[in-house]
Amino acid sequence: EAAVTQSPRNKVAVTGGKVTLSCNQTNNHNNMYWYRQDTGHGLRLIHYSYGAGSTEKGDIPDGYKASRPSQENFSLILELATPSQTSVYFCASEDWGAEQYFGPGTRLTVL
């Protein structure tokens, strides 16, 4: 069974602060993804990666950066958090052309 973990699970941040969300997968999957889920918008892709050292922009990358330092780890960085970035964030991993496996999610509140 694929294992994807996220930390923290809950985070409260202040406007203008820096937030880093972390994701780890132990399945040696090449591809990793960061989504946010909001009522009325469903799941939207922020950034993704094809492997260590690579990051690509998804559909809504503005205000977010990503970092993939290793096969296992993929981080989402909010340099200057804003209240509009309050959301639930999900990380996922997959091998090429196969199922995606999701982490448990991180609930972020920006005050």
Added chain:
Amino acid sequence: GQQVQQSPTSLVLQEGENAELQCNFSTSLNSMQWFYQRPGGSLISVFYNPSGTKQSGRLTSTTVIKERRSSLHISSSQITDSGTYLCAMEQGSGTYQRFGTGTKLQVVP
């Protein structure tokens, strides 16, 4: 515009009834995946079904590429089936999945 359309948006069933959830896509398809999500929970893969029909217990998924649709059939629904079902499609090799907005299912006694 929205490339993945799900219907219905919400559905209430009495326990034991069957349900058919639909996912339609407007572009070519490379892969299709169905997920289940409890309120406040993560996404659990139900089916990875790029084409054809797959069955797992009371759940059956059918993807017809030519008709640009995929369906998820739930037979003899149970209260524990309640939650949101999302479909996600990948348009082509080297692209990424796009999600529908989901069908919220409630099964009542």
